[in-house]
Amino acid sequence: MPVLTQSQLHDNITQVRQTLSRAAQQFGRNSHEIQLLAVSKTRGVADIQLAIACGLLQFGENYVQEALPKIQVLATFPDIVWHFIGPIQSNKTRLIAENFQWVHSLDSLKQAKRLHEQRPAHLPPLNICIQVNVSQEPQKSGILLNELVTFAQAISRYSRLQLRGLMTIPAYHEEFSLQRQPCHALYQAYQQLQMLGFQLDTLSMGMTDDMEAAIAEGTTMLRIGTGIFGERLPSPFVKPEKV
């Protein structure tokens, strides 16, 4: 049973798209250059099917154990693109390499090597965004900005990985101008890598609460969970993290 109704979900998606186009217009962006990745963690297959019926095809998941059954059931929809956006555990890299088309949360060379070696030969290279900890929060995943060039060079050696861009989860700020700062820092890093010759086309930043700041600062892919599916459900697979 879906938790949402089709019309609730439709309304949510319409609202997200309106916010997207409004912000794009306000900040001189072309809204067609900004993709919507629906973060479907804690949501069941029925809700994802409703989202597909509303025209969404890109889905993001944080936990491999939670995602795999959904990916298997929804394999009947060949156009779905699955993005892994959660912390990467070494014992899960094979399943990630085999089942996802994208990884947004790469921040370790050890994991990069494993994903490269484990990406099946019959599949195209795994699309990669490097996760960057722009706000330099000690408890957060992601590499630091000053490590980025070396890290990008190192993973570019792996033929089974295709470096597409950068991802961040910035600290939340009530104040819009403060919210823009970490997004701007990631955009600058993205431009710097492009100037060094890296062919990047994806800036994965912006969630439900900071999507406008991310649009103002050049995002190309918003990762939206609650804005689309409503408040997150307790995951049946993962204990809530202690705060």
Ligand SMILES: *Cc1c(COP(=O)(O)O)cnc(C)c1O
């Ligand atoms: C959950 C999650 C999102 C979506 O967050 P919302 O605030 O629900 O839009 C985006 N990115 C990552 C990495 C997440 O874990």
